Amino acid sequence: MTEPLLSVSNLRTQFRTDRETVRAVDGVDFDVFRGETLAIVGESGSGKTVACESITRLLEEPPAELVDGEVVFDGVDLTTLPEATLREIRGNRIAHVFQNPQRSLSPVYTVGEQLVEAMAIHDVASGTAARERAVGLLDRVGIPRPSVRVDEYPHQFSGGMRQRVAIAIALAAEPDLLVADEPTTALDVTVQAQLLDLLTDLQETLELAVILVTHDFRVVAELADRVVVMYDGKVMERGSVGDVFDGPAHPYTQALFGGEDVADRRVDDADDTAPTVGCRFHRECPHAIPDCRRGDQPPLRPTGTGQRAACVYYDESHDSSVVRARRLEREVTSDER
Amino acid sequence: MSGEPILSVRDLERHYPITRGLFRREVGRVRAVDGVSFDLERGETLALVGESGCGKSTAARTLVGLEDPTGGTVRFDGADVTTADGRVATDFRRRVGMVFQDPDSSFNPRMPVGEAVGEPLRIHGMRDEQRERAIVTELLELVGLSASHYDRYPHEFSGGQKQRLALARALVLDPEVVVADEPVSALDRRVQDDVLDLMADLQERFDLSILFISHDVDVVRSFCDRVAVMYLGELVERGPVETVFEEPAHPYTRALLGSVPALDPGDRGELVTLTGEVGDPADPPTGCRFHPRCPAVIPPPEYDLPREEWRALLDLRFAVADAADADEDPRTGDRSLREAHGVPAPLSDPDAEAVLERALTDVEDGATERGARRLAEAFTTVCEAEVPPEIDVDDRPVTCHRHDDRGD
Numbered sequence: 001m002t003e004p005l006l007s008v009s010n011l012r013t014q015f016r017t018d019r020e021t022v023r024a025v026d027g028v029d030f031d032v033f034r035g036e037t038l039a040i041v042g043e044s045g046s047g048k049t050v051a052c053e054s055i056t057r058l059l060e061e062p063p064a065e066l067v068d069g070e071v072v073f074d075g076v077d078l079t080t081l082p083e084a085t086l087r088e089i090r091g092n093r094i095a096h097v098f099q100n101p102q103r104s105l106s107p108v109y110t111v112g113e114q115l116v117e118a119m120a121i122h123d124v125a126s127g128t129a130a131r132e133r134a135v136g137l138l139d140r141v142g143i144p145r146p147s148v149r150v151d152e153y154p155h156q157f158s159g160g161m162r163q164r165v166a167i168a169i170a171l172a173a174e175p176d177l178l179v180a181d182e183p184t185t186a187l188d189v190t191v192q193a194q195l196l197d198l199l200t201d202l203q204e205t206l207e208l209a210v211i212l213v214t215h216d217f218r219v220v221a222e223l224a225d226r227v228v229v230m231y232d233g234k235v236m237e238r239g240s241v242g243d244v245f246d247g248p249a250h251p252y253t254q255a256l257f258g259g260e261d262v263a264d265r266r267v268d269d270a271d272d273t274a275p276t277v278g279c280r281f282h283r284e285c286p287h288a289i290p291d292c293r294r295g296d297q298p299p300l301r302p303t304g305t306g307q308r309a310a311c312v313y314y315d316e317s318h319d320s321s322v323v324r325a326r327r328l329e330r331e332v333t334s335d336e337r
Numbered sequence: 338m339s340g341e342p343i344l345s346v347r348d349l350e351r352h353y354p355i356t357r358g359l360f361r362r363e364v365g366r367v368r369a370v371d372g373v374s375f376d377l378e379r380g381e382t383l384a385l386v387g388e389s390g391c392g393k394s395t396a397a398r399t400l401v402g403l404e405d406p407t408g409g410t411v412r413f414d415g416a417d418v419t420t421a422d423g424r425v426a427t428d429f430r431r432r433v434g435m436v437f438q439d440p441d442s443s444f445n446p447r448m449p450v451g452e453a454v455g456e457p458l459r460i461h462g463m464r465d466e467q468r469e470r471a472i473v474t475e476l477l478e479l480v481g482l483s484a485s486h487y488d489r490y491p492h493e494f495s496g497g498q499k500q501r502l503a504l505a506r507a508l509v510l511d512p513e514v515v516v517a518d519e520p521v522s523a524l525d526r527r528v529q530d531d532v533l534d535l536m537a538d539l540q541e542r543f544d545l546s547i548l549f550i551s552h553d554v555d556v557v558r559s560f561c562d563r564v565a566v567m568y569l570g571e572l573v574e575r576g577p578v579e580t581v582f583e584e585p586a587h588p589y590t591r592a593l594l595g596s597v598p599a600l601d602p603g604d605r606g607e608l609v610t611l612t613g614e615v616g617d618p619a620d621p622p623t624g625c626r627f628h629p630r631c632p633a634v635i636p637p638p639e640y641d642l643p644r645e646e647w648r649a650l651l652d653l654r655f656a657v658a659d660a661a662d663a664d665e666d667p668r669t670g671d672r673s674l675r676e677a678h679g680v681p682a683p684l685s686d687p688d689a690e691a692v693l694e695r696a697l698t699d700v701e702d703g704a705t706e707r708g709a710r711r712l713a714e715a716f717t718t719v720c721e722a723e724v725p726p727e728i729d730v731d732d733r734p735v736t737c738h739r740h741d742d743r744g745d
Binding site for chain 2: 043044139144145147148158159160161188189190191192193194196197200215217218219220221222223224241242245255256258
């Protein structure tokens with residue numbers, strides 16, 4: 001197998017305040033290969049965004065602090081780079097698209113000026129060539145009448161069109177890796193469908209590597225090749241999209257897919273945070289046994305169905321059919337419904 | 338369930354004037370809600386579904402009296418409450434509870450949540466603090482919280498808990514109807530399920546009728562009995578959730594459902610994608626408001642064109658017309674007009690092809706306006722020319738020419 005374009009290992013990012021230290025990302029590993037889409041899935045507070053923003057150090061430090069881990073991008077460990085070098089990589093080779101496109105757009109410049117600037121900073125093109133390329137990029141991301149709209153300001157675009165512009169700016173420097181954090185979450189479904197089509201198309205033609213951060217399994221099903229499921233700063237399950245959707249292995253992933261029995265035990269309380277001992281999910285897990293409350297989060301182990309899961313049931317001394325059997329049962333009932 | 342609907346809305350309109358100048362002369366109107374009619378039956382959950390800007394929240398706010406309607410009537414339990422004041426209005430407000438999407442903006446951060454939940458009681462004249470506390474405490478327990486939460490402040494609660502509090506407050510006056518505007522949209526899926534389960538329990542316990550405003554097809558499917566689909570200020574279709582979602586009769590409903598990705602990686606690449614953007618409610622399209630984007634827009638009888646070709650040709654026509662209006666060149670970047678709109682060369686109908694070619698030559702020659710006129714005269718559609726009447730399709734009202742004698 002070829003070398004991954006990006007390899008994140010044992011990543012730990014915490015937020016330190018006067019009162020407490022929050023381990024937002026607590027030992028996370030994943031790889032991204034050229035031309036693939038890796039989805040990082042989780043609920044709010046799972047650490048999925050922090051994990052992605054740790055890659056190029058977009059987080060404000062302090063309060064954020066990269067405590068440990070390696071982020072090897074094309075052979076270079078980004079965690080050791082000085083900010084100036086990192087800035088070159090950011091935007092140039094790793095571009096970000098956010099849920100709120102305003103985060104990558106300035107309200108005071110036309111979209112053309114912003115595209116041209118992005119190209120100039122990253123030495124892609126300048127002058128007339130840059131403007132022509134800007135029009136071409138807007139056309140590429142599906143902005144109608146790009147030669148006119150290139151001179152308009154972000155506020156003159158609708159939400160969906162603004163996200164297209166943000167994607168155009170992200171692509172201006174011809175990056176190798178696009179980190180898209182909930183890029184369609186704020187959009188209507190019909191607009192989301194257009195954007196998902198665009199992302200699929202861009203990835204195929206540009207052979208981009210994409211990290212897609214999302215809470216929505218439907219978006220994952222549409223775009224992703226592989227999936228990382230995060231909960232409370234930990235990776236719960238990791239595998240190909242086919243394996244994970246065919247049979248989610250971790251009880252948490254199963255819960256995300258809609259297990260009724262889990263919902264009853266949910267701890268939905270702001271001041272009741274997840275435990276730091278044992279499996280992070282044990283208090284909500286319908287299969288929890290004393291072993292789940294010991295030690296640290298179990299390591300990601302092969303499940304026998306392709307993916308890996310961080311659940312004690314997949315080690316040698318437990319019977320993984322306990323977790324699996326429930327899964328099959330639920331599949332049958334959901335089919336009947 | 339008695340025969341008469343608890344809430345009956347007819348031709349509801351909420352227009353916002355666009356004014357200009359010192360004397361605030363009205364120069365136009367934003368037709369946010371433009372003639373909406375439906376009934377909410379006793380004990381049922383009716384979804385009002387649509388995308389942002391379609392007017393669903395404005396419709397909800399208008400019918401509960403948070404905004405003044407500019408037209409139409411709202412009848413509640415038989416009485417006209419549209420412009421009611423005094424006792425009728427107070428009574429109506431007591432009997433309709435409301436829940437909003439963002440609990441943070443509906444709770445005062447400096448008021449203990451128990452007081453906030455009890456606030457409607459005080460507004461409606463309750464002076465007995467102990468009784469108020471007893472009622473609120475009982476409600477807190479009913480929504481899955483406890484008496485010990487009474488004196489806490491909003492920031493101490495999770496999003497899901499805040500929506501539970503919002504439900505408690507909506508129920509404190511013992512209403513018959515709850516209007517819930519995207520009550521679970523800001524929550525994680527698992528918390529959504531919990532809150533919806535709670536709403537279902539409360540509905541049964543209090544015998545509630547619920548008007549449920551949502552953009553989320555999954556939530557509507559799992560929670561609602563009937564659905565009304567809204568597009569650009571109007572309802573396009575309404576009926577039982579199963580029928581509408583299994584066999585949508587209006588092309589917009591079909592597009593809305595088809596644009597939700599399947600929960601199966603094996604089915605990727607099958608999304609329905611619409612061309613163009615939602616129209617402007619200040620200047621809605623003529624005829625059927627969906628016609629500028631409708632994949633099933635009806636071709637004129639003179640031409641024999643496949644559906645996709647006809648859609649692409651109309652897109653091209655509208656683009657040339659827009660450019661002519663703005664005095665611009667409709668051509669974009671280095672792609673030809675045909676390429677930009679996916680119009681095949683040649684079209685499968687030679688007569689249509691001849692017209693298109695002449696029009697494209699006009700555009701080449703810089704006579705965009707002449708080209709636009711040529712296209713507009715030849716490529717007409719009933720969907721643009723006439724407002725579709727409401728037709729009953731298997732007992733559900735649908736407004737689409739495909740279902741009257743103009744379509745096929």
